Amino acid sequence: xxxxxxxNVPQFTVDIYQNExxxxxxxxxxxxxxxxxxxxxxxxxxxxxxxxxxxxxxTAADAAVIIMVDCSGSMDYPPAKxxxxxxxxxxxxxxxxxxxxxxxxxxxxxxREVYPADGRLAVAGSATRQQAKQALRKLSAGGGTAIGTWLxxxxxLLTTADVPIRHGILLxxxxxxxxxxxxxxxxxxxxxxxFTCDARGVGTDWEVKELTQIASALLGSVDIVADPSGLADxxxxxxxNAMGKEVADVALRLWTPQGSEIRFVKxxxxxxxxxxxxxxxxxxxxxxxxxxxWGDESRxxxxxxxxxxxxxxxxxxxxxxxxxxPQPDGTTQVLAQGLARALxxxxxxxxxxxxxxxxxxxxxxxxARAIQEGLEARKEGDLDSATAKLGRAVQLASASGNDDTxxxxxxxxDVVDAATGTVRLKATxxxxxxxTLETRSTKTVRVKK
Amino acid sequence: xxxxxxxxxxxxxxxxxxxxxxxxxxxAPVPAPAHHxxxxxxxxxxxxxxxxxxxxxxxxxxxxxxxxxxGTAFVTPSQMSPPAPQFPPYQRQTSEPSGPSRINRPAEPxxxxxxxxxxxxxxxxxxxxxxxxxxxxxVAADRDYFTGMMxxxxxxxxxxxxxxxxPELHIPLTGTQVTIGxxxxxxxxxxxxxxxxxxxxxxxSHKHAVLVLQPDSTWSLxxxxxxxxxxxxxxxxxxxxxxxxxxxxxxRVHVGAWTTITIRRD
Numbered sequence: 056x057x058x059x060x061x062x063n064v065p066q067f068t069v070d071i072y073q074n075e076x077x078x079x080x081x082x083x084x085x086x087x088x089x090x091x092x093x094x095x096x097x098x099x100x101x102x103x104x105x106x107x108x109x110x111x112x113x114t115a116a117d118a119a120v121i122i123m124v125d126c127s128g129s130m131d132y133p134p135a136k137x138x139x140x141x142x143x144x145x146x147x148x149x150x151x152x153x154x155x156x157x158x159x160x161x162x163x164x165x166x167r168e169v170y171p172a173d174g175r176l177a178v179a180g181s182a183t184r185q186q187a188k189q190a191l192r193k194l195s196a197g198g199g200t201a202i203g204t205w206l207x208x209x210x211x212l213l214t215t216a217d218v219p220i221r222h223g224i225l226l227x228x229x230x231x232x233x234x235x236x237x238x239x240x241x242x243x244x245x246x247x248x249x250f251t252c253d254a255r256g257v258g259t260d261w262e263v264k265e266l267t268q269i270a271s272a273l274l275g276s277v278d279i280v281a282d283p284s285g286l287a288d289x290x291x292x293x294x295x296n297a298m299g300k301e302v303a304d305v306a307l308r309l310w311t312p313q314g315s316e317i318r319f320v321k322x323x324x325x326x327x328x329x330x331x332x333x334x335x336x337x338x339x340x341x342x343x344x345x346x347x348x349w350g351d352e353s354r355x356x357x358x359x360x361x362x363x364x365x366x367x368x369x370x371x372x373x374x375x376x377x378x379x380x381p382q383p384d385g386t387t388q389v390l391a392q393g394l395a396r397a398l399x400x401x402x403x404x405x406x407x408x409x410x411x412x413x414x415x416x417x418x419x420x421x422x423a424r425a426i427q428e429g430l431e432a433r434k435e436g437d438l439d440s441a442t443a444k445l446g447r448a449v450q451l452a453s454a455s456g457n458d459d460t461x462x463x464x465x466x467x468x469d470v471v472d473a474a475t476g477t478v479r480l481k482a483t484x485x486x487x488x489x490x491t492l493e494t495r496s497t498k499t500v501r502v503k504k
Numbered sequence: 505x506x507x508x509x510x511x512x513x514x515x516x517x518x519x520x521x522x523x524x525x526x527x528x529x530x531x532a533p534v535p536a537p538a539h540h541x542x543x544x545x546x547x548x549x550x551x552x553x554x555x556x557x558x559x560x561x562x563x564x565x566x567x568x569x570x571x572x573x574x575g576t577a578f579v580t581p582s583q584m585s586p587p588a589p590q591f592p593p594y595q596r597q598t599s600e601p602s603g604p605s606r607i608n609r610p611a612e613p614x615x616x617x618x619x620x621x622x623x624x625x626x627x628x629x630x631x632x633x634x635x636x637x638x639x640x641x642x643v644a645a646d647r648d649y650f651t652g653m654m655x656x657x658x659x660x661x662x663x664x665x666x667x668x669x670x671p672e673l674h675i676p677l678t679g680t681q682v683t684i685g686x687x688x689x690x691x692x693x694x695x696x697x698x699x700x701x702x703x704x705x706x707x708x709s710h711k712h713a714v715l716v717l718q719p720d721s722t723w724s725l726x727x728x729x730x731x732x733x734x735x736x737x738x739x740x741x742x743x744x745x746x747x748x749x750x751x752x753x754x755x756r757v758h759v760g761a762w763t764t765i766t767i768r769r770d
Contacts, residue, residue, distance in 0.1 A: 080726070080747075312520075313522050313523050371519075371525055372520075372524040399653070
C-alpha cells in the first residue's frame with residue numbers, strides 16, 4: 056500500500072475472497088473484493104463534531120455541500136411537513152464543519168438559491184450558519200417538482216468551489232411531475248461524477264424508482280422518512296456521514312487478461328449496486344468503475360470474469376483490482392491492490408467448492424431482485440408470482456441472516472415457514488411498509504466471519 | 505519492461521499484463537548451468553523451456569501444445585531408452601547456433617541392444633509399451649446426417665446444399681490431442697482435422713472439438729464450446745461442451761452441416 060504525505064487521506068486495503076480452482080474447461084472466475092478505508096481523521100467511525108477533534112489538522116474548505124429542499128405545494132399538506140423540513144435543514148447546517156462550503160436551494164419546478172443566494176457558496180462558521188438558518192424562514196411551499204433543475208443548479212454552485220469532496224442532500228415529497236423522464240436523465244448524466252448525492256423521500260407520495268435512480272447515478276444513499284418528524288435526525292446523520300468523507304473520485308480499476316470478458320462488477324455491501332455499465336476504459340485491458348467518496352468505511356464488490364481456458368495445471372491472473380485516485384497533475388495514484396487468480400485442476404473436490412463469501416453475496420443480490428420483482432408483480436395484480444418471489448426473498452433473508460430485510464418483508468407478507476419460503480401475501484399493506492421494503496431492498500448484510 | 509513466457513512485453517513483474525500468465529518460468533532441473541534468458545523473438549515452451557520453432561503448434565521436446573496451451577504427457581524417445589550419461593533430458597540446448605531445422609543437434613542415443621545390419625541400417629527398439637493400437641479418422645460428407653440436421657434446423661439452414669464433390673479423407677490419429685475444426689484463413693492456423701478443404705463445411709467452428717488420447721489408448725471427444733454443437737452416432741442432442749465423451753471403434757462424430765468423422769481402430 057502507498058504511504059501518504061497528507062495526514063488525512065485514508066489508508067485503503069483490498070482483500071479478495073474466492074475459490075481460485077477451476078475444472079478442465081472452466082472459465083468463470085468469481086471473487087468478492089472487500090475494500091476498507093480507515094479514515095486519516097482518526098474518528099474510527101464515530102461521528103465528527105462540528106469542529107475537528109483537536110490534534111488532527113484538517114485543511115479548511117476541503118468539502119462543499121448543497122442542501123436541496125422540496126418546496127412544492129404538496130409540502131404544505133400537512134403544514135408539519137414543511138416545518139419539519141425547515142428544522143431538518145437547520146439541523147444539517149449545524150452539523151456542517153467549520154470551513155466547509157455550503158448552500159441551500161429551494162426546489163420546485165425551478166430551483167432557487169435560498170442561501171447565500173449570490174451564485175456562490177458560503178463558508179461555514181458561526182455567523183454564516185446563523186444567517187443561513189434565518190434565511191430558512193423564507194422556505195415556503197408553492198410550485199411543482201422538477202428535480203433535474205435542482206441538480207443542475209447544485210452542479211453550477213459546486214463548480215464555484217475548488218474542493219475535492221462535493222456532496223448534495225436532496226429531499227422530496229412527491230413525484231417528478233413537472234419534468235420529462237428524459238430531462239431528469241439528461242441532468243443526471245451531466246452531474247454524474249461531478250458530485251455525490253443522498254436522496255430522501257418524505258411521506259409516501261414519491262416514486263421509489265425515481266429517487267433510487269438519482270441516488271444510484273450519483274453514488275449516494277436513498278431512504279424513506281415516513282414520518283416528517285424523523286427528518287431532523289436523518290438529515291443530521293446524512294451530514295455527519297458527508298463530513299466524514301476524506302477522499303473523493305476514488306475509482307475501482309479492473310484489469311483482466313487478453314481474451315477475457317467481464318461478466319459483471321457489482322457493489323454488494325452495504326447495498327447492491329450494479330456498476331457493470333459504468334466502466335470507463337483506461338487501457339487496452341483495464342477499466343475504471345466509479346465509487347464516489349470514502350471516509351471511514353468498508354464496502355464489498357462482486358467481480359465476475361470469464362477468462363480464456365489455459366489448461367490443467369496452468370495458473371493465470373484473472374483480475375487485478377486496484378483503488379485509484381486521480382492526482383491534480385493528471386497521473387493516477389494506486390491506493391491498494393488485490394489479485395484474483397485462476398488455477399486449473401482436475402481435482403473435482405477443489406474446483407466444485409464455492410467460496411462462502413461469493414455464495415453469500417450471490418444470495419443477497421438474488422434477494423434484492425426477488426423483493427423488487429415480487430413487489431412489482433403485486434402492483435400489477437399477479438399475486439401468485441408475487442407470493443412466489445416474496446417467499447423466495449423470505450427464504451434468502453432468513454438463510455443469510457439479513458434480519459432487517461426479514462422484518463420489512465414480514466410487514467408485507469405473513470410468513471408461514473421461513474426456511475422453505477412459504478408465505479401468504481397480506482390482504483392490506485400500508486403504503487409506508489411497501490415503500491420502505493422497496494427502498495431498502497438493496498441493503499445487504501455481510502457474511503458472519 | 506519484462507518479457508512473459510508467451511512473448512508479451514509487460515511492465516508488471518508478477519503476472520503478464522497482456523495474457524495474465526505468471527511471469528516466472530517453471531524452475532529448470534538442478535544440473536542446469538546459468539539461467540539463459542529467452543530470446544525476445546521466439547517464445548520458449550512453458551513446460552520445458554525449449555525455444556518454439558516459429559509458429560509450430562507443438563514443442564519439439566515435450567509436445568506442449570502452443571495453440572491450446574496445454575502440456576501433454578508425451579514422453580520423448582530420448583527418455584525411454586536407458587539414460588546415456590552424455591545426454592541429460594530436457595536440457596535446453598540454447599548454445600546451438602542453428603535455427604528451426606536443428607541440423608546440429610546431437611545424435612540420438614542408441615539403446616545397447618540395437619543392432620546394425622550389414623547394410624548399416626539401425627534397428628531401433630520398439631517404444632514401450634509395445635503394440636499401441638493405432639486409430640484412423642475417416643472424414644466424409646454424410647447425407648443422412650445432413651438430412652437429419654436440415655429437418656431439425658429452422659430458417660438458418662436455408663441456402664445450405666449438400667456438396668456435390670467431397671472426397672473421403674483418412675487421417676491417422678497421432679500424438680495425444682487431435683483438434684477438429686476449420687482453418688482460419690486470416691491467421692493461417694489450422695486444426696489437425698481441417699474441414700476447410702473442398703466443400704468447406706460452414707457449420708464447423710474454427711476450434712470445434714478435440715480428440716484426446718486416454719491412458720487406455722482410446723480416444724475421447726471434447727467439444728470446445730462450438731457454435732453449432734457436436735453429436736455422436738446420429739444422436740439428436742449435442743454433447744455438452746468441455747465434457748469428455750469416450751469413443752469406441754466405429755463411433756461416428758457429427759460436426760457442422762454434413763461432416764461425419766468415423767473413428768476406427770486399425
